[in-house]
Amino acid sequence: MKNKRTELKVQAIRTGTVIDHIQAENTYRVFTMLNLEKSTDHVYFGTNLESKKLGKKGIIKISNKFFKPEEISKIALVAPHATLIEIRDYEIIKKQQVELPHEVHNIVKCVNPKCVTNNQQVPTQFKIIRDHHGKLKLLCRYCEKTMSMSDVQFL
Amino acid sequence: MIRLKNRSLVSITDYGKEEILKVLDIAEGFEHNQRQKILSGYVIASLFFEPSTRTRLSFESAVQYLGGSIIGFANADTSSVRKGESLKDTILTVSNYSDLIVMRNPLDGSARFASEVSPVPVINAGDGANQHPTQCLLDLYSIRKTQGTLENLQIALVGDLKYGRTVHSLVQALSLFGATFHLVSPESLKLPSGVKKWIKDAGLDYYQYTELSEVIPFADIIYMTRIQGERFPDPMEYEKVKNAYVLENKMLENSKEQLRILHPLPRVNEISEDVDDNPKAYYFQQAKNGVYVRQALIAAILGLKE
Numbered sequence: 155m156k157n158k159r160t161e162l163k164v165q166a167i168r169t170g171t172v173i174d175h176i177q178a179e180n181t182y183r184v185f186t187m188l189n190l191e192k193s194t195d196h197v198y199f200g201t202n203l204e205s206k207k208l209g210k211k212g213i214i215k216i217s218n219k220f221f222k223p224e225e226i227s228k229i230a231l232v233a234p235h236a237t238l239i240e241i242r243d244y245e246i247i248k249k250q251q252v253e254l255p256h257e258v259h260n261i262v263k264c265v266n267p268k269c270v271t272n273n274q275q276v277p278t279q280f281k282i283i284r285d286h287h288g289k290l291k292l293l294c295r296y297c298e299k300t301m302s303m304s305d306v307q308f309l
Numbered sequence: 310m311i312r313l314k315n316r317s318l319v320s321i322t323d324y325g326k327e328e329i330l331k332v333l334d335i336a337e338g339f340e341h342n343q344r345q346k347i348l349s350g351y352v353i354a355s356l357f358f359e360p361s362t363r364t365r366l367s368f369e370s371a372v373q374y375l376g377g378s379i380i381g382f383a384n385a386d387t388s389s390v391r392k393g394e395s396l397k398d399t400i401l402t403v404s405n406y407s408d409l410i411v412m413r414n415p416l417d418g419s420a421r422f423a424s425e426v427s428p429v430p431v432i433n434a435g436d437g438a439n440q441h442p443t444q445c446l447l448d449l450y451s452i453r454k455t456q457g458t459l460e461n462l463q464i465a466l467v468g469d470l471k472y473g474r475t476v477h478s479l480v481q482a483l484s485l486f487g488a489t490f491h492l493v494s495p496e497s498l499k500l501p502s503g504v505k506k507w508i509k510d511a512g513l514d515y516y517q518y519t520e521l522s523e524v525i526p527f528a529d530i531i532y533m534t535r536i537q538g539e540r541f542p543d544p545m546e547y548e549k550v551k552n553a554y555v556l557e558n559k560m561l562e563n564s565k566e567q568l569r570i571l572h573p574l575p576r577v578n579e580i581s582e583d584v585d586d587n588p589k590a591y592y593f594q595q596a597k598n599g600v601y602v603r604q605a606l607i608a609a610i611l612g613l614k615e
Contacts, residue, residue: 266417268415268416268417268437268438269416269417269418270396270416270417270418270419270421270422270436271418273416274395274396274397274416274419274422275395275397276418276422285502285503285506286502286503286506286509294418295418295421296417296418296419296421296422297417297418297437297439298320298417298418298439298440299417300503
């Protein structure tokens with residue numbers, strides 16, 4: 155019964171990608187980061203759905219869209235637990251857990267206004283590290299400042 | 310195999326223990342024999358996009374003692390930067406005219422970027438609030454010279470431990486040698502947790518204090534810093550802490566014989582002038598050591614000393 159209700163909430167797509175297991179509070183962030191508000195295809199968005207793994211989760215289904223590796227890196231930054239499910243003709247053809255990259259190149263803006271990357275034409279570069287509490291942080295190659303995931307702005 | 314030749318120096322973490330000791334050893338040679346004309350025929354570019362007294366003059370003095378020539382500018386107003394030239398273009402142009410570039414720039418990370426685009430090595434003479442590795446090396450030189458070692462010292466760091474970049478670099482570098490850190494600061498200017506993590510990761514200990522008098526009896530080094538008004542977002546906050554620590558001569562009565570007082574300078578009022586004549590005051594000699602260290606770096610990077 156429970157499964158059936160979940161399916162009713164978010165409609166299936168014929169061809170495209172499902173991003174599942176997004177932490178509920180980050181669902182809208184994933185949506186805006188991928189510029190889905192500008193999409194002309196069907197996009198289904200659900201959040202605060204029950205999840206054994208995350209407590210509350212979000213899910214986004216995007217018709218006719220398959221992600222490139224750099225887009226998957228972006229998703230991993232905001233939703234490190236996400237699963238990507240690629241669908242063709244209602245069949246699952248590929249299911250993958252996103253993987254956090256060790257570094258990200260030119261997809262994130264440095265939070266430090268005095269960083270050279272915000273003042274000259276310098277592509278940004280960050281290492282993904284964990285702080286002493288185990289939280290994920292981005293370390294700028296240039297200004298050597300770390301920033302929290304919540305401060306991340308995409309270029 | 311330690312190789313310093315043709316390597317830029319952007320951040321103190323670019324060097325490990327061996328590289329640091331190598332530079333200090335070469336610097337010691339220059340302290341004993343400063344005028345060695347090994348840089349004859351070489352041109353060093355000195356690009357100071359913002360003002361500096363000690364760093365710029367000691368670099369230029371280092372080049373002169375070595376018999377080299379200097380080109381460059383002491384502020385960005387006299388260069389094409391004023392016409393809107395990018396940092397990349399300035400560096401590429403100047404690298405055509407010189408064998409090595411010494412640069413200070415107000416943007417954080419500008420030195421790393423310059424080192425990536427420049428075909429000649431770059432020495433970072435301060436990139437905004439980020440790194441100032443030659444200051445760190447001259448601090449290490451001064452500590453080793455006055456204590457005879459860099460290993461296992463009792464190091465007291467005093468004042469602005471939050472924003473002071475020299476403090477952060479010094480903690481990073483001394484962590485390679487096994488110090489115990491005594492951190493004296495107001496509550497609002499404590500050492501950032503990321504920097505404390507380096508100490509812990511190196512398996513070392515630190516202790517935090519709010520009173521300067523507590524650390525004086527056992528410290529080998531007291532590293533004083535200026536509380537920098539320009540780093541404070543809130544001027545009220547600065548007013549509260551600006552006079553928090555003032556070292557006076559009478560406070561040094563029960564200190565260790567080998568204690569030395571260091572300060573990256575400029576000082577405002579955090580070391581009273583009556584300390585200057587105490588043999589434990591070392592900050593002006595420390596600034597002088599900067600010339601030997603910079604001679605050593607230039608010579609090593611150009612492959613003229615090994």
